[in-house]
Amino acid sequence: MLVRAALLVALGCFVAALPGCGGETTQQTETFRVALLTPGSISDGGWNQAAYDGLERVERELGARVSHVETKSPAQFEEEFRSYARDGFDLVFGHGFEYQEAAARVAPSYPETVFVTTSGNTVLPNLAPMVFELEQATYLCGWLAAKLSSSGRLGAIGGVDLPSIRSTFVAFRAGAEAARPGVSVREVFLGRFDDVPAAREAATALLDEGADFLIHQVNDAGRGVFQAVQERAAKGSRVYAFGTNRNQNDMAPDVVLASAVLDVPSAFVEVARRVESGSFRAEPIRLGMGEGIVSFVLNAGLSGGIEAPVLQELAALAAKIRSGELQVPRGNF
Amino acid sequence: MAPGEIHALLGENGAGKSTLMNVLIGLVRPDTGSLCVAGAEVVPGPWSPRAALRSGVAMVHQHSTLVPAMSVPENLCFGAATAPVWFRPARERERVERLAGSFGLDVPVDARVEDLSVGQRQRAEILRALDRGARVLVLDEPTAALTAAETRALFPALARLRDRGVALLFISHKLDEIREIADRVTVLRRGRVEATVSARETSATELGRLMLGHEIPPLARAARVAIEGRPPALALRDLEAPGSREAGRLRGLRLEIFAGEIVGVAGIDGNGQRELEEVLAGVREPVAGEIEVDGRRVRPGVRSLRAAGVAHVSGERERGGLVPGMSVAENLAVKSSYDGGRLFARGLYRRPAARENAIEAIRRFGIDPPDPDRDVATLSGGNAQKVAVARELASGARVLVAVNPTRGLDVGSARFVHEQILALRDAGGAVLLVSTELDEVLALADRVVAMVRGRFFDVARDTDTARLGAILLGETSVGDAA
Amino acid sequence: MKERLRVLASPIAAALASIGIAVGVLLALGHAPLGALEALVRGAGGSPAAWTGTLQKSTPLLLTGLAVALSFRCGVWNIGAEGQLYAGALAATFVATRWLPADGGAWLVAPVLVAGALGGAGFGALAGWLRAARGVSEVISTILLNFVAIQLVAYAIQGPLQEAPRAYPQSDPLPHGAMLPALDRLHLGVPLALIAALVVAFLIDRTAVGFRLRAVGHAPEAARFAGLSPERLGTLALALAGGLAGLAGAVELAGMTGRLYEGLSPGPGYTAIAVALLARLAPLAVIPSALFFGALANGALAMQREAAIPSVATQVVQGIVILLSVGFALGRLSLARERVPSEGEA
Incomplete structure (x- = not known):
């Protein structure tokens, strides 16, 4: 009996929904409409959450209508791009390199919609990747490290050996070379991004080899790097570390000298603004210090110990990078 | 059934003994009719295994339902509504021994159930039912798995239970056992009570006739025809x-x-x-x-x-x-499923042929119901x-x-x-x-x-x-x- | 006939009833249920494009659902459709990007699909071998092998099978000829999966091998006494199931993504169990069952897109619908059993 009742209710829902089943609808609206596809949950406290924060800011700051979908598998990408494009969205973000293939298949059919992937290298008239120039900040890290190093040895600890990770180290090395030719930079890759003990061990090993400045690219496992440096500093050594991606200065205020910070939400706002204003061009959208997306943040508690001339030189270098006068070398990918 | 009676239930396979048993112990709710335990009408009414146990009806299953890795006292406490919160081995052992002694059901109290003989397990099972306050015991073919000696040991114990006022419903296929132990016999045939007769005053032939509806002729056997001189078969x-x-x-x-x-x-x-x-x-x-x-x-x-x-x-x-x-037809075919016989020609299962084959077997052997797909x-x-x-x-x-x-x-x-x-x-x-x-x-x-x-x-x-x-x-x- | 209708009606009733309950859940989570459900239904099948999406999502579910149904019918508790799917996709990627000519014609599709099926079958047979030779429970081994397959894929796309530019953890794109031909984005995998359902149904019901597999599935000991080897047939069942799941991997690869990525299958392998159970392990019933789950997944995306229901909420709704429909279907199963006379009517 209950079953029959439930069946009727459910059937009713179906029938009620049926008149809504029109053909394909192509809505043209005045409002700017922005959609986001993320490969994972937007409550992950990291990659996907940053993108969603960006989308919310786009909604707030540009008054856009926004929509978000969490795609479960690469097989879903194309259909979701298509759905948004068909619905007349002006801009669709695919938050990851893995979206470029599907976007490239969809983009030609919907020239009115702009597709932007977070990182990637596929470019079409209405498809481009946004590329974060974190290298600009890691270049400054390398420069400052080499300036201050007493041993002339620096260390870099990476998670997975990805081109994007390696590229930040390329810039770090270049910065160091610029400050002090012949400086040594040792790179270590852990193979994963979440292994705090491994990061700590690798950092200790680099310190044992004489490195006195360490940069890392292991996300939150950077905690392990900071711990190792703190232990060494407690023994009286003058050793420091750099934070990356977000401002990690407060994670170990006594040893984190500066952070190379990437502001992903602002990047989304920046791209959306460009698309809305019609300044989108079919080329990788490079977002760095000049756009205010990447920044180099000194730890105010420690910067006092740096000689004024060095600080002035650093500021001048940063200004050159912002203005585009200085092109920071980066990995080719 | 009266208290202090051993009442046998006799019937062919499919006569309805299991169903009746399941009704008694609350697994099946009867559609109509009533059931009274100790003068109180329990059906119609909420009838479930729990209710059955409460009214004092318990079953001793053919296969042991005790936990093999536990001792008898542990088994008795396990799952009992009256089980104490703390299990005190010495106290429980003593209690079980006392209980066993009072009913003359000799059970080792220290050994684990898995180490007991079939007969001992059965006694333990009966003990558990009594421990839970059973006044009506349903015994499902209690002698099927027992040796002759164990059976002989069981019967006096059952008689003692009867004398203590427990009503026993004894299900068996063995006519001589029924005649030995039971007071009265109810014969079921095709879901109906055929007759309720005195066990001792009714001959085995008569019981067989009641059960089958016709007399059983003695088994005819020809003289031995073994052919020697050839290698053994x-x-x-x-x-x-x-x-x-x-x-x-x-x-x-x-x-x-x-x-x-x-x-x-x-x-x-x-x-x-x-x-x-x-x-x-x-x-x-x-x-x-x-x-x-x-x-x-x-x-x-x-x-x-x-x-x-x-x-x-x-x-x-x-x-x-x-x-x-699997169906009757499929079971008749299963052993030829690998030798590519008629029913499995060219690697396919020939369902129509298998069904025909089954219909023939059903006819020849009188399989009931005559449904090859059952x-x-x-x-x-x-x-x-x-x-x-x-x-x-x-x-x-x-x-x-x-x-x-x-x-x-x-x-x-x-x-x-x-x-x-x-x-x-x-x-x-x-x-x-x-x-x-x-x-x-x-x-x-x-x-x-x-x-x-x-x-x-x-x-x-x-x-x-x-x-x-x-x-x-x-x-x-x-x-x-x- | 009436009984047949009843059997058919119960899963449908279950599915519809659970959607009714989803309304309550949406209300409880503070979302307007009618708009959300409308988006769900419209997104699942309200337009030709929605149907395309639903069919695309149903296809791997159909193949993996068949894999689970087949193995469960044979008494093998294969929880490894997920891993077998990955193994198939991995094998297909290897063959397509390393062995086949990049400029080959449409014939490339055949070796890619075959490689997928064989890869999955081999992976399934591995669990079968562990079970037959070492007595390792297939429940444990198939679950663990899922992780092995997932990590193998992760390794492959960062190592030996990584794209030539080595920029991203992804494989090279499949040669054009290896991509499944598609008609309005409905690729060849869709009819292929339907054919697979027919083949599996035929195999189980009409062949000697299927007969033996069924016998082992019902009662391995009885089958052993009847001359069948539960070990060998169990391995065969796992290999066949693996083949189907592996084919699903190849179809996703060659029909949808065109490259091997991590997370190619975020759960069709596990969802497949629900698909198979809802179909009560009947191969032909897996078709509507997979379609239902595919529609649900597709509709859930539309709920996010159009009704702005966050993905976590759509997942709760999806989970409840799945749980209820499967539970309902299984509940009916046991009810149906109770009606027949119990064993050994003594």
């Missing part, structure tokens, strides 16, 4: 195989069975019968010795034995190769066994290994199986009949060997039952290895 040569328990290990079995004879293997469960069955069915690998059929060596294995013409019927459905969940799991024991027998005989086998072939069957079905075995012998087949039912072995076999601790012992033709019992219990080493 089935020979075991110093067969050895590991046992699932030490007592079951096969220790150099030697036996020859000729065409036209039935050799009976008598023995108490657990002396190697299962292992022997498994070796001859092909699922247990012997470690030494050989099996010969018609003088030719046969590689052990289900398929090779079957190809050599050895058929196998078992009292347990699964061991008999009956697949529950799941064998839903057939009564007798009809399922008919399916197994039909399949084995249809293969044209000349050698039949029958192990407890009538276990759990009612008189009519058992008789049918016996007739089929005799018919095979009379047609020149050889039969190895392994059974824990001494009566069955003595009634059918031309020659009897005893199986004790994995060995065969010859039994002389004129050995009386008492002496045979002693041999089986391994008390005397009468006769030498066969």
Whole structure:
């Protein structure tokens, strides 16, 4: 009996929904409409959450209508791009390199919609990747490290050996070379991004080899790097570390000298603004210090110990990078 | 039923005994009618296993429902509504001993249930029911798994329970047992009460007639027709195989069975019968010795034995190769599913042919209900066994290994199986009949060997039952290895 | 006939009833249920494009659902459709990007699909071998092998099978000829999966091998006494199931993504169990069952897109619908059993 009742209710829902089943609808609206596809949950406290924060800011700051979908598998990408494009969205973000293939298949059919992937290298008239120039900040890290190093040895600890990770180290090395030719930079890759003990061990090993400045690219496992440096500093050594991606200065205020910070939400706002204003061009959208997306943040508690001339030189270098006068070398990918 | 009565319930397989039992213990709600326990009408009313237990109706199952790894006192406390929060071993042991003593149900209180004999487990099971306040005990074929000696020990205990005012509903297929222990007998046939009669004043023939609706003629058997001079139809040569328990290990079995004879293997469960069955069915690998059929060596294995013409019927459905969940037609076909026979030509299952085949078998063996698509799991024991027998005989086998072939069957079905075995012998087949039912072995076999601790012992033709019992219990080493 | 209708009606009733309950859940989570459900239904099948999406999502579910149904019918508790799917995709990627000519014609599709099926079958057979030779429970081994397969894929796309530019953890794109031909984005995998359902149904019901597999599935001991080997047939069942799941991997690869990525199958392998159970392990019933789950997944995306229901909420709704429909279907199963006379009517 209950079953029959439930069946009727459910059937009713179906029938009620049926008149809504029109053909394909192509809505043209005045409002700017922005959609986001993320490969994972937007409550992950990291990659996907940053993108969603960006989308919310786009909604707030540009008054856009926004929509978000969490795609479960690469097989879903194309259909979701298509759905948004068909619905007349002006801009669709695919938050990851893995979206470029599907976007490239969809983009030609919907020239009115702009597709932007977070990182990637596929470019079409209405498809481009946004590329974060974190290298600009890691270049400054390398420069400052080499300036201050007493041993002339620096260390870099990476998670997975990805081109994007390696590229930040390329810039770090270049910065160091610029400050002090012949400086040594040792790179270590852990193979994963979440292994705090491994990061700590690798950092200790680099310190044992004489490195006195360490940069890392292991996300939150950077905690392990900071711990190792703190232990060494407690023994009286003058050793420091750099934070990356977000401002990690407060994670170990006594040893984190500066952070190379990437502001992903602002990047989304920046791209959306460009698309809305019609300044989108079919080329990788490079977002760095000049756009205010990447920044180099000194730890105010420690910067006092740096000689004024060095600080002035650093500021001048940063200004050159912002203005585009200085092109920071980066990995080719 | 009166308090202090042993009331037997008799009926063929499918007569409705299980259903009635399930109603009594609350598993099945009756559609109409009423049920009174101790003067109180409980049905109609909320009737469930819990309610049944509350009103004092408990069941002693055929198969033990005790936890094997626990002792008897632990089992009694386990799941009891009145169980104390803290289990105090000494106190519980003493309580169980007192309880056991008062009912004359001797049970070891320290050993784990898995180490108890079948009879001891059963007593423990009865004890548990009494411990939970049962005033009506339903005993489902309590003697089916017992040896003669254990059965003899059980009956006085039941009598004592009766004298203490417990009402016992005793379900059995064995007419002589019923006549020995029960006060009254209710005979069920096709879901109706056929009659309720006094157990002692009614003859076995009369009970059989009530149960079947017609008189059972005595089993007709022709004189032995074994043809010697030819190699034995089935020979075991110093067969050895590991046992699932030490007592079951096969220790150099030697036996020859000729065409036209039935050799009976008598023995108490657990002396190697299962292992022997498994070796001859092909699922247990012997470690030494050989099996010969018609003088030719046969590689052990289900398929090779079957190809050599050895058929196998078992009292347990699964061991008999009956697949529950598959239809009668499919079960009749299952053993030919690998030899590309008529039903499986060109790698396909020929359903229409299999159904026709089944319809023919149903007609010939009187399988009821006559539905080739019926799941064998839903057939009564007798009809399922008919399916197994039909399949084995249809293969044209000349050698039949029958192990407890009538276990759990009612008189009519058992008789049918016996007739089929005799018919095979009379047609020149050889039969190895392994059974824990001494009566069955003595009634059918031309020659009897005893199986004790994995060995065969010859039994002389004129050995009386008492002496045979002693041999089986391994008390005397009468006769030498066969 | 009436009984047949009842059997058919129960899963449908279950599915519809659970959607009714989803309304309550949405309300409880603070979302307007009618708009959300409308988006769900419209997104699942309200337009030709929605149907395309639903069919695309149903296809791997159909193949993996068949894999689970087949193995469960044979008494093998294969929880490894997920891993077998990955193994198939991995094998297909290897063959397509390393062995086949990049400029080959449409014939490339055949070796890619075959490689997928064989890869999955081999992976399934591995669990079968562990079970037959070492007595390792297939439940444990198939679950663990899922992780092995997932990590193997992760390794491959960062190592030996990584794209030539080595920029991203992804494989090279499949040669054009290896991509499944598609008609309005409905690729060849869709009819292929339907054919697979017919083949599996035929195999189970009409062939000697299927007969033996069924016998083992119902009662391994009885089957052993009847001359069948539960070990060998169990391995065969796992290999066949693996083949189907592996084919699903190849179809996703060659029909949808065109490259091997991590997370190619975020759960069709596990969802497949629900698909198979809802279909009560009947191969042909897996078709509507997979379609239902595919529609649900597709509709859930539309709920996010159009009704702005966060993905976590759509997942709750999806989970409840799945749980209820499967539970309902299984509940009916046991009810149906109770109606027949119990065993050994003594």
